Amino acid sequence: MPKSFTEDQVIDRIEDMRRRRPRFEDVHITMSHGAGGKASRQLVEGLIVPLLTNPTLEALGDAAVLDVDGLGLAITTDAFVVSPLRFPGGSIGELAVNGTVNDLAVMGARPLALSAALILEEGLDVEVLRAEVQAMADAAARAGVAIVTGDTKVVERGKADGMYVATTGVGRIAPGVRLGPDRVRVGDRVLVSGTIGDHGVAIMLARGQLDLEADVRSDTRELWSLVSGLLAACGDGLHCLRDATRGGVATVLNEIAMASQLGVVVAEDRLPVRPSVAGAGEILGIDPLYVANEGKFVAFVAPEVAEQAVATLRALPGGEDAALIGEVRVEPPARVLGRTTFGGHRMIDVLVGDPLPRIC
Amino acid sequence: MPKSFTEDQVIDRIEDMRRRRPRFEDVHITMSHGAGGKASRQLVEGLIVPLLTNPTLEALGDAAVLDVDGLGLAITTDAFVVSPLRFPGGSIGELAVNGTVNDLAVMGARPLALSAALILEEGLDVEVLRAEVQAMADAAARAGVAIVTGDTKVVERGKADGMYVATTGVGRIAPGVRLGPDRVRVGDRVLVSGTIGDHGVAIMLARGQLDLEADVRSDTRELWSLVSGLLAACGDGLHCLRDATRGGVATVLNEIAMASQLGVVVAEDRLPVRPSVAGAGEILGIDPLYVANEGKFVAFVAPEVAEQAVATLRALPGGEDAALIGEVRVEPPARVLGRTTFGGHRMIDVLVGDPLPRIC
Numbered sequence: 001m002p003k004s005f006t007e008d009q010v011i012d013r014i015e016d017m018r019r020r021r022p023r024f025e026d027v028h029i030t031m032s033h034g035a036g037g038k039a040s041r042q043l044v045e046g047l048i049v050p051l052l053t054n055p056t057l058e059a060l061g062d063a064a065v066l067d068v069d070g071l072g073l074a075i076t077t078d079a080f081v082v083s084p085l086r087f088p089g090g091s092i093g094e095l096a097v098n099g100t101v102n103d104l105a106v107m108g109a110r111p112l113a114l115s116a117a118l119i120l121e122e123g124l125d126v127e128v129l130r131a132e133v134q135a136m137a138d139a140a141a142r143a144g145v146a147i148v149t150g151d152t153k154v155v156e157r158g159k160a161d162g163m164y165v166a167t168t169g170v171g172r173i174a175p176g177v178r179l180g181p182d183r184v185r186v187g188d189r190v191l192v193s194g195t196i197g198d199h200g201v202a203i204m205l206a207r208g209q210l211d212l213e214a215d216v217r218s219d220t221r222e223l224w225s226l227v228s229g230l231l232a233a234c235g236d237g238l239h240c241l242r243d244a245t246r247g248g249v250a251t252v253l254n255e256i257a258m259a260s261q262l263g264v265v266v267a268e269d270r271l272p273v274r275p276s277v278a279g280a281g282e283i284l285g286i287d288p289l290y291v292a293n294e295g296k297f298v299a300f301v302a303p304e305v306a307e308q309a310v311a312t313l314r315a316l317p318g319g320e321d322a323a324l325i326g327e328v329r330v331e332p333p334a335r336v337l338g339r340t341t342f343g344g345h346r347m348i349d350v351l352v353g354d355p356l357p358r359i360c
Numbered sequence: 361m362p363k364s365f366t367e368d369q370v371i372d373r374i375e376d377m378r379r380r381r382p383r384f385e386d387v388h389i390t391m392s393h394g395a396g397g398k399a400s401r402q403l404v405e406g407l408i409v410p411l412l413t414n415p416t417l418e419a420l421g422d423a424a425v426l427d428v429d430g431l432g433l434a435i436t437t438d439a440f441v442v443s444p445l446r447f448p449g450g451s452i453g454e455l456a457v458n459g460t461v462n463d464l465a466v467m468g469a470r471p472l473a474l475s476a477a478l479i480l481e482e483g484l485d486v487e488v489l490r491a492e493v494q495a496m497a498d499a500a501a502r503a504g505v506a507i508v509t510g511d512t513k514v515v516e517r518g519k520a521d522g523m524y525v526a527t528t529g530v531g532r533i534a535p536g537v538r539l540g541p542d543r544v545r546v547g548d549r550v551l552v553s554g555t556i557g558d559h560g561v562a563i564m565l566a567r568g569q570l571d572l573e574a575d576v577r578s579d580t581r582e583l584w585s586l587v588s589g590l591l592a593a594c595g596d597g598l599h600c601l602r603d604a605t606r607g608g609v610a611t612v613l614n615e616i617a618m619a620s621q622l623g624v625v626v627a628e629d630r631l632p633v634r635p636s637v638a639g640a641g642e643i644l645g646i647d648p649l650y651v652a653n654e655g656k657f658v659a660f661v662a663p664e665v666a667e668q669a670v671a672t673l674r675a676l677p678g679g680e681d682a683a684l685i686g687e688v689r690v691e692p693p694a695r696v697l698g699r700t701t702f703g704g705h706r707m708i709d710v711l712v713g714d715p716l717p718r719i720c
Contacts, residue, residue: 034512047486051496052496052497057508066472071429073428075475075508133411133412164515
């Protein structure tokens with residue numbers, strides 16, 4: 001269990017570290033660099049972004065935003081290397097489409113078109129491929145978007161674990177919609193669109209390496225229908241959205257806190273966690289706050305629309321378990337504090353290390 | 361050496377086969393499915409496209425074309441799995457950017473933005489990664505485009521051969537520009553933008569598995585500068601462009617012949633081939649017409665602008681070896697005929713099998 005700190009103690013810790021630009025000093029790539037936490041951030045911000053330097057990339061949103069003659073376009077890309085390819089509640093093809101649609105959705109962008117690049121392993125059973133392409137088609141149809149272009153490569157037996165998928169999405173941002181951490185204000189309420197940790201725990205269990213059985217299914221689903229409902233209900237009161245994938249809700253909250261230089265205080269007893277996920281997490285020693293989701297976002301909304309936002313989400317399929325979980329304060333700047341059930345506080349830092357590789 | 365046939369004999373061969381929609385009946389994925397020839401076409405058109413059915417995808421261009429409120433957007437994606445990662449004349453990062461820029465360029469689209477998804481192997485030397493990200497940045501700068509978003513995943517040691525890269529490009533098609541096989545007309549001249557076969561032969565030699573040394577470098581380069589010159593010089597007389605990557609010039613010519621249901625007759629003695637490539641090809645038993653290029657396109661232009669087109673290309677960097685290589689005729693419908701130096705003809709079919717895996 002995490003230790004409890006007073007708020008002041010928490011604020012004083014690792015102050016310097018958080019303000020520095022991440023440096024990348026590793027010599028070899030490790031699994032941690034792909035886990036979505038600190039090591040990933042160091043790789044991306046310390047090595048890749050400085051080399052590719054351009055202002056759009058440096059914004060480091062879930063999707064890049066372009067203005068083309070007044071037309072707001074969002075572009076996002078993701079590689080999917082999840083293992084196993086199929087798991088309770090979904091599969092790599094469904095994940096690839098939903099993940100990309102969701103990165104557009106949280107920028108407030110309606111998906112216009114998707115592309116898919118498949119890297120297939122020699123010897124892959126064609127029925128496995130067929131099932132995944134069908135899963136992609138079905139997921140795209142549910143999100144109201146088409147896969148308009150693609151590419152297929154084959155690598156030798158033993159590589160690529162059956163298949164990897166890279167999807168890219170192009171979306172359109174409605175005029176006037178602008179979401180981002182720079183719009184987050186003190187007093188904003190923080191909500192999640194549903195239960196947390198389902199996807200990551202489902203994958204861990206599906207690997208069958210643990211002596212544990214539990215009925216946990218991935219939450220993979222498209223989020224555009226929920227986001228469009230929220231945009232309609234909250235208007236300008238919707239300030240920032242992030243989908244809580246690798247690194248989980250804790251990492252997303254930290255990213256927003258760092259980008260806004262404001263504090264996020266989370267009421268831990270309000271976090272919606274399924275009992276099966278909580279139970280599995282306890283046995284595995286994993287906090288659901290750090291576990292990947294594939295159909296959940298975190299929203300920052302103005303206080304006056306917060307109740308309406310939750311009510312709107314709860315009335316939509318996939319948003320039934322939406323909950324207010326916290327608020328934005330001046331203190332602690334650039335940090336996330338958890339208020340525990342017993343009145344204590346703990347610092348909720350970004351994910352360190354790699355408890356859950358190959359989760360998406 | 362290929363056998364020679366009379367034109368009539370060639371026309372009669374495999375007529376049925378060419379008109380059928382490819383069927384996909386394989387049970388397992390093989391390297392051939394990634395080689396860009398017949399097996400690749402069967403996989404894509406026989407399995408993937410029917411499942412993902414939508415009109416934009418079914419056009420099967422180098423890039424998909426979308427109309428967004430009158431704005432013409434092109435979207436393309438490619439996965440790169442080339443082995444080795446570095447080779448004379450280029451590397452995977454450079455290839456990934458140029459390949460995507462070129463798929464946009466041959467649709468007449470100026471590149472607006474690129475995305476890059478990296479799949480890294482655990483244990484990859486960070487200096488190798490740094491060099492490839494730098495190569496991507498440099499290639500993007502040469503093409504006048506930025507990499508605006510990306511993703512990084514890590515897979516276990518032994519997978520992914522160091523790194524795979526999937527790039528997607530979004531481009532803008534100028535109003536009035538429309539290129540495609542449906543615009544190809546009888547009498548059109550066929551030209552290539554330079555020497556053929558350089559990339560594929562360079563990769564084969566770089567693998568070091570052949571007891572052969574020759575100074576052959578990949579031709580990887582961006583083609584937008586050549587295409588924009590050609591658009592300016594030929595206007596509406598530029599009918600169709602394709603970049604001649606996997607499967608080589610022969611495969612591209614076949615794709616256009618099949619799509620237009622017209623015949624393409626190629627004067628084989630006009631094909632620009634470097635002596636080192638021709639020599640290596642002869643020893644290896646490989647026809648440069650079937651070898652991948654990464655900086656060459658095939659253009660179909662109206663006869664009245666053909667000379668101007670070649671002159672324009674030759675005056676631009678990367679187009680010095682541009683050449684007229686053939687023309688479009690009524691016969692043989694949907695086929696490509698090679699006119700050999702000795703007055704005979706051979707049927708130039710699409711690539712069968714997999715002489716050159718992992719070429720891009």
